[in-house]
Amino acid sequence: MSESEYDTVFSLPSVDDDPDTEVGVLLLGLGRERLLAGLGVACRDPALEPATVTLLVDQLRHDVRTDLTFADALAQGARRWRLACEGLAETNLEPGPRSADLRRMWGRATEAIAADADPRLRTECAAEQVYLVACWLRCVEITEIAEEHVVLPELPA
Numbered sequence: 001m002s003e004s005e006y007d008t009v010f011s012l013p014s015v016d017d018d019p020d021t022e023v024g025v026l027l028l029g030l031g032r033e034r035l036l037a038g039l040g041v042a043c044r045d046p047a048l049e050p051a052t053v054t055l056l057v058d059q060l061r062h063d064v065r066t067d068l069t070f071a072d073a074l075a076q077g078a079r080r081w082r083l084a085c086e087g088l089a090e091t092n093l094e095p096g097p098r099s100a101d102l103r104r105m106w107g108r109a110t111e112a113i114a115a116d117a118d119p120r121l122r123t124e125c126a127a128e129q130v131y132l133v134a135c136w137l138r139c140v141e142i143t144e145i146a147e148e149h150v151v152l153p154e155l156p157a
Contacts, residue, residue, distance in 0.1 A: 087120030
């Protein structure tokens with residue numbers, strides 16, 4: 001293959017971009033379990049910033065914290081993801097076309113979630129929004145892992 005078949009253009013982020021865009025682009029590279037657990041942690045404490053949530057998830061993965069387990073964060077993230085999926089399905093919301101330009105794709109997805117009126121897609125803080133958008137952009141993977149970790153209520157006997 002020749003070099004002309006590859007997009008070799010390097011572009012820096014715009015100084016006008018929302019800082020959460022850069023955080024989101026970085027989060028897209030995390031494993032699906034870490035994204036789902038991050039969504040769970042972000043939902044627990046609206047005062048947390050996205051970077052703090054990422055650090056807390058890593059602490060949970062390494063059993064450093066005693067107030068929450070990684071499994072609990074996954075379960076909480078799975079519950080939040082299922083709720084968001086209901087809202088996405090009801091509104092037929094799409095993140096837009098897939099693109100190699102992650103910043104543009106991130107921006108479209110963030111705008112779509114923020115503009116939607118479905119209460120299941122509303123977020124309480126920046127961390128929850130960033131993790132929700134990251135999960136949405138990797139919807140198939142996140143849904144698979146959420147199905148493995150969601151704790152359904154017991155059925156009455």
